[in-house]
Amino acid sequence: MESLSTSSVSGTLVTLSAxxxxxxxxxxxxxxxxxxxxAYYGFQSVVLSFAAAVxxxxxxxxxxxxxxxxxxxxxxxxxPLSTRHLLLQRLDLRRDVAVSTGLSTSLIIGALLTAFxxxxxxxxxxxxxxxxxxxxxxxxxxxxxxxxxxxVRRHTVAQLIGWLITENGVFLGAITLAxxxxxxxxxxIFLDLVAAVLMMVAYVSGITRxxxxxxxxxxxxxxx
Amino acid sequence: MPDAVQVLQSLVVVVxxxxxxxxIARAESMVASKxxxxxxxPYRDLAKLLRKGAAISDQASWIFRGAPFVVFACYLTVSAxxxxxxxxxxPLAFLADLLGGAFVLTLASFxxxxxxxxxxxxxxxxxxxxxxxxxxxxxxALILVFFTVGVLSASDNPYLMNHAVRASPYAxxxxxxxxxxxxxxxLILVENGRIPIESPGGSNEIASIEEGRVHEYSGRYYALxxxxxxxxxxxxxxxxxxxxxxxxxxxxxxxxxxxxxxxxPVLLGKLGICGLVVVVIDTSxxxxxxxRIAEFVGAAFLVALLGVVTSYVVSV
Numbered sequence: 001m002e003s004l005s006t007s008s009v010s011g012t013l014v015t016l017s018a019x020x021x022x023x024x025x026x027x028x029x030x031x032x033x034x035x036x037x038x039a040y041y042g043f044q045s046v047v048l049s050f051a052a053a054v055x056x057x058x059x060x061x062x063x064x065x066x067x068x069x070x071x072x073x074x075x076x077x078x079x080p081l082s083t084r085h086l087l088l089q090r091l092d093l094r095r096d097v098a099v100s101t102g103l104s105t106s107l108i109i110g111a112l113l114t115a116f117x118x119x120x121x122x123x124x125x126x127x128x129x130x131x132x133x134x135x136x137x138x139x140x141x142x143x144x145x146x147x148x149x150x151x152v153r154r155h156t157v158a159q160l161i162g163w164l165i166t167e168n169g170v171f172l173g174a175i176t177l178a179x180x181x182x183x184x185x186x187x188x189i190f191l192d193l194v195a196a197v198l199m200m201v202a203y204v205s206g207i208t209r210x211x212x213x214x215x216x217x218x219x220x221x222x223x224x
Numbered sequence: 225m226p227d228a229v230q231v232l233q234s235l236v237v238v239v240x241x242x243x244x245x246x247x248i249a250r251a252e253s254m255v256a257s258k259x260x261x262x263x264x265x266p267y268r269d270l271a272k273l274l275r276k277g278a279a280i281s282d283q284a285s286w287i288f289r290g291a292p293f294v295v296f297a298c299y300l301t302v303s304a305x306x307x308x309x310x311x312x313x314x315p316l317a318f319l320a321d322l323l324g325g326a327f328v329l330t331l332a333s334f335x336x337x338x339x340x341x342x343x344x345x346x347x348x349x350x351x352x353x354x355x356x357x358x359x360x361x362x363x364x365a366l367i368l369v370f371f372t373v374g375v376l377s378a379s380d381n382p383y384l385m386n387h388a389v390r391a392s393p394y395a396x397x398x399x400x401x402x403x404x405x406x407x408x409x410x411l412i413l414v415e416n417g418r419i420p421i422e423s424p425g426g427s428n429e430i431a432s433i434e435e436g437r438v439h440e441y442s443g444r445y446y447a448l449x450x451x452x453x454x455x456x457x458x459x460x461x462x463x464x465x466x467x468x469x470x471x472x473x474x475x476x477x478x479x480x481x482x483x484x485x486x487x488x489p490v491l492l493g494k495l496g497i498c499g500l501v502v503v504v505i506d507t508s509x510x511x512x513x514x515x516r517i518a519e520f521v522g523a524a525f526l527v528a529l530l531g532v533v534t535s536y537v538v539s540v
Contacts, residue, residue: 012397019399019534023406026526104522111526115533134399134534 010058011135014176017051018138020044021172022114025145025165029110029152030103032095034087041161042080048168049076051135055175064175067186071171074190079164079197083157086201098154106152110145117141135176142169156204160197167193229475229484230304230314236488237303241451241458242266244495249424251503266454270447278443281343291339292441292448298332299455306382306459307466309487311390311474313383321380322370322463329415329456333359336449340437351436354514358421358433361521362414365407368528372404373467375535382467389471396469403531405468409501410524412464416457419506420520458495461502465494 024044031037049072056064087093099106117140123133146166150159174186246263253260262268280288302325304316320328337356340348374380376395377388389395396402414421417434432439438449466474473490475483512520 012394015399016397016402019397019402022399022530023403023527026530030523104519107522107526111529111533114530118533138399138534 008058010054013054014051014135015138017047017054018135018172018176020047021051021168022138022141022145025142025149026107026110028161028165029145029149030107032099032103034093034096034158035084037096037158037161038080038084038087041164042076044165044168045071045075045079048172051172052175063186067175067190070187070190074194075164075168082201083161086204087157093155096153096155096158098158100152100154106148110148113144113148114141117144136173139169139173139176142166142172145169156200160200160204164193164197225480226315226478228481229310229478230316232481232484233308233310233314234300234303236309236491237455237458237462238300238451240488240492241454242270243492244458244461244499245454247496248499248503248506251499252506255503255507266450270451273442273447273450274444276443278441278445280442280445281345281440284343284440288339288342288440289445291335291342292445292452294335295332295452296448296455298328298335299452299459301328302459303455306463307386307474308459308462309475309484309491310478311383311386311466311471311476312478314478317383322373322382322385323367323380325382325463326366326370330359330363332452332456336437339441340439343440345440347432347436347439351433351439354433355437358414358517358521361518361525362411365521365525365528366411368525368532369404369408369411372400372407372528372531372535375400375404375532382463385467386471386474389467400531400535401468403527403534405464407524407528407531408464408468410520410527412457412460413502413505414517414521414524415460416453418502420509420512421517423511424506461495461498462491465498466491470494470497 021044024040024047027040028037028044031040049068052064052068052071056062056068101109118137121137121140123137126133126136143166146162146164146169149162149165151162153159153162171186243263243266246261246266249265250260250263301319304314305319305325306322333355337352340352340355342348370380373382373385376398377385379385389401413419416424418424422433422435434453438446441449473487473494475487477483
């Protein structure tokens with residue numbers, strides 16, 4: 001089995017996708033309007049499914065093809081549409097005002113986190129030619145940026161998207177480093193995620209019937 | 225013979241810059257379902273302006289009269305030192321690297337700013353103040369872009385960069401290079417007053433930046449200023465396609481005129497692709513409010529910074 005090195009066509013496409021995903025994560029961090037925030041997440045997931053398809057093609061793995069299709073359907077189309085519907089139609093929220101730092105500050109912190117990811121996982125330390133080496137620190141950066149979005153945003157749905165960005169990063173890292181990962185594990189994670197999103201959406205929409213805005217600071221007051 | 229190619233290169237910039245701008249204006253009209261002006265309209269404008277006499281304020285000093293020539297000379301200098309039609313350095317290429325080229329472009333901008341303030345016209349002052357503010361934001365981002373260039377070629381010489389990308393085409397999709405290219409493209413839009421920053425060619429005084437500075441000019445001085453700004457757009461777009469995106473199709477020897485002449489239509493084709501992207505952006509985005517420009521340039525800065533950060537991969 002040919003390895004997924006940086007200079008192969010597949011490795012190049014995976015790296016390209018990783019860069020686009022990083023840019024989409026930054027776009028998420030920097031957007032104030034909810035519909036754009038969700039759209040950028042959807043774009044990121046579509047790119048992720050493309051990367052998964054490239055790796056599936058490279059290794060000829062039917063399981064990865066299935067995962068790529070699932071990613072496209074659920075994370076690229078399903079989740080963005082449903083959260084968009086929830087936020088814009090049902091809650092009538094257009095702008096995310098519940099942000100704890102300025103958008104430019106969060107972008108600068110994001111750039112620092114990316115630098116940190118490259119510092120910790122220097123692609124030059126990875127075995128040369130074995131993996132698409134720049135995709136690995138990029139996926140780590142995505143994990144950190146998703147975490148940052150969860151810290152910076154206070155609205156629950158916005159935090160949920162931050163968590164999904166982190167999940168995208170984990171998924172990208174997994175398929176880049178260990179594409180031959182047992183299908184059942186990945187699919188299990190995936191199902192977990194879908195269940196969590198469904199629960200979250202149901203929960204948030206239920207709770208917002210009584211609360212005008214579902215921000216985490218208000219939810220915290222519900223403790224006994 | 226390289227001397228002849230050198231002359232040809234500068235001639236290409238001088239002659240085809242109005243065509244490039246005219247073609248983009250025509251394409252934009254066509255996208256908007258209008259017929260639009262002919263692609264040769266900029267040439268007609270130049271001919272008209274060059275025939276006319278210039279009205280100059282009696283308050284204007286020699287700075288006002290001299291600036292158009294300084295500006296035009298600056299852009300001519302840049303046209304001699306960057307790869308436009310050849311991929312081997314021409315006799316004058318030793319003058320400056322990319323950083324030096326940026327200095328010369330900034331010198332031109334400085335001359336325009338001085339000239340804008342010289343007649344004490346409020347529009348000129350306003351344009352000068354705005355352009356200087358934007359320029360101070362663009363500068364750090366541009367320097368970071370040059371760093372990402374340096375990552376691949378270990379140099380800030382545009383010719384070495386062109387060679388580095390041609391030698392290993394997959395370098396084009398390295399994160400550092402991609403992000404650097406994106407940031408450079410955003411800076412081209414800012415520097416040349418394209419749509420997210422300013423409506424090109426429109427002299428709406430509330431929003432004018434580039435147009436504000438040359439508001440007082442008329443006749444042949446105005447022709448030189450307009451021509452110069454078109455040359456700047458042509459030059460920066462050429463650097464973008466030849467150094468960053470499509471480094472192929474250049475004359476590799478500069479030994480005879482034929483190679484240089486063949487490279488001209490290829491260059492125009494590549495600029496057509498770049499112009500198409502500009503048209504798409506011009507027609508699908510709105511102009512930013514003035515203080516949002518800082519965010520746009522900040523985004524370019526961030527992208528370039530990410531490019532530098534991700535440049536560790538160069539050792540692969």
